[in-house]
Amino acid sequence: MELRINQKAYQVDADADTPLLWVIRDDLGLTGTKYGCGLAQCGACSVLVDGNVVRSCVTPVAGVVGREITTIEAIETDEVGKRVVATWVEHQVAQCGYCQSGQVMAATALLKHTPAPSKAQIDAAMINLCRCGTYNAIHAAVDDLAKQGGV
Ligand code: FES
Ligand code: FES
Numbered sequence: 001m002e003l004r005i006n007q008k009a010y011q012v013d014a015d016a017d018t019p020l021l022w023v024i025r026d027d028l029g030l031t032g033t034k035y036g037c038g039l040a041q042c043g044a045c046s047v048l049v050d051g052n053v054v055r056s057c058v059t060p061v062a063g064v065v066g067r068e069i070t071t072i073e074a075i076e077t078d079e080v081g082k083r084v085v086a087t088w089v090e091h092q093v094a095q096c097g098y099c100q101s102g103q104v105m106a107a108t109a110l111l112k113h114t115p116a117p118s119k120a121q122i123d124a125a126m127i128n129l130c131r132c133g134t135y136n137a138i139h140a141a142v143d144d145l146a147k148q149g150g151v
Helices: 019-029 072-077 079-090 100-113 119-127 135-147
Strands: 002-005 008-011 045-050 052-055 067-070
Touching: 008 100, 045 100, 052 100, 072 079, 072 100, 079 100, 079 135, 100 119, 119 135
Parallel strands: 002 067
Antiparallel strands: 002 008, 045 052, 045 067
């Protein structure tokens, strides 16, 4: 099957129900997207599919054929994603970094759909887990972006 990832076409030989995460990491070598729980709980595997955040560990690859997938490797080609990454750096959000590609994906999807989210909207969208406890820094960064009215 053919997948569109980061504005590029990839031919993939995989069973229809193979998780998208396996294909992205193991077949295509795009290892910025992380495996955490494999159970749709942590968000480390988050990618964008047509601009919406999706947990790729539980997304069958056949379900995203013909759709535009964006991974962390290309998030800065998106105007909103670029601003999110810059703000993450300004706020020095990352500690070990393992969860952060998923966090950036969640923030980018939120701000693309809702450029100036309320605190409640931020709380509802930023639910990925972080074992290092960077939640305060994540919320400070998204608050900052929200105050700018998005990007
Ligand atoms: S690895 Fe997908 S949600 Fe945890
Ligand atoms: S920065 Fe380490 S798990 Fe989030």
